[in-house]
Amino acid sequence: MNINHQNYECFLTDYLDGLLEPEKVAELMAFLAANPDLSAELEQVRTAWKLPISEQAPQDFSHLLKDINRLPISSSNFDELCIACHEGDLDDSQKAKLIAFALEEPKRFERFELFSKLKFTANKQVAYFNKRALKQQSKQAIYLRRSIWTGSAIAASIALMLFLRIQEPAYHSPEIASYQSDSLIKMIASENETLSDDKQANTNKVQQTTRLNPDSDQTEISGDILEIQLAAVDTTENNEEQFIKIARIEPQLLMVKPIQLKESPRKNLESYNEPAEKTIPIVNEIKMKSTGFIAQAENLTINDIIRSGINGINKMAETNIQYEIQTNDEGKITEFALKTDNFNLKRKIRSN
């Protein structure tokens, strides 16, 4: 590319930066020699650009541009004036002169217009991807937000506990509790654990051996543990009806229903020692005595206890509760079912 009035400044600054090739340096020197008006500018530029920009004292470079509004318009400074015009550096008078000069030649005017297009416009579709992450919150806002979340969590927990409380089996209700007498007995045993002789029930309760896993799933029985709660027979004279209830076999598995006995109340304690016409058939040595039950079990499995209880209920209440189990190869109960005409409960037992 030949050096001319349109591009000499680029060659000039590269020369001053020491980036110009030797052959181009010679060409530039020849060009400047042929254009004496530019030689003076070279000296000015040489002085101004002697030091790197960053090390220069705050110098005024305006002399390089001269007083643009007073410059006579010519081909040598046409580009510079076009730029000044489109940058808004020309006054109206100089601008009018420039346009008039440009209109003298069509190509010159095209060049003048092309300079106006040498501007960059931002693409508004380009955006920072996550302004939210840049934002900050005041300390008060942070505390308030944390308080709201904490309060909501507490409220939700309370609501959940209340909901679960409402969903608990009916035997926890006062109505059921009122039926329970002092002679309430809990018989709790593991299927694989039998009650030994010395584990005799006292007048009120059997010593518990294990407890139901409180974390067990409502639809499964974890381990081989069941809890059976037999309500005592109400033998008060004012109460002509006797109720036996199965409070629960598994939490929330069964609803408690009072089963009215048709048997008349026992008149004295001694009569309980005698087998009643309708008594719960005892397997081995479960006895029921006095105002409550005395359970004395030996070599019993939980299955035996359950079956005995259900058979007794069927006898006393003339119901037809059917109790069925399924066992695995090891003899462990894997599933049990309680059925009546109006009720059908089947649950699998998971061994821990």
Place this chain on the structure above:
Amino acid sequence: MTVAEYNLCVEKYADSIYRFIVKNLKDTEFSRDIVQETFTKLWLRYTEVSFEKSKSYLFTTAYHTMIDAIRKNKNTQELDQIFQLEHANPGHYSDLKEILDSALDKLPEDQRAVILLRDYEGYSYKEIEDITGLNESQVKVYIYRARKYLMQYIGTMETVL
């Protein structure tokens, strides 16, 4: 400024700063980092910076962060402008915008930044002086030189059309 004003600055200027940086660096990930660092610096001093001057503060910080990053990771990409002019082939491009974008990449970083501050944000010479730390005359010279270079890169009007 207040926290609310700071967040308003994020909303108003994050995109502009990002566009300016990414146009200079051509690297989206790096540009995001610079934007994030810029606003972090503002946040650290938000009580000392007034909302009215926040834009200028942000662009100044972003500019210097960008220049520092460029100089730290400077590859030898200071192409000889003359070489580029000789090998420019505007005939490959379909429109002026592509040609300008290509030419912009060839500019030195200072000129490129100054031109983009001028065109993207409409800053005056004085405002660009405040942002870049350059003398106002230097800013003018850079802009003039860049415009002339762009014109030379484009070539003749017939080539563009």
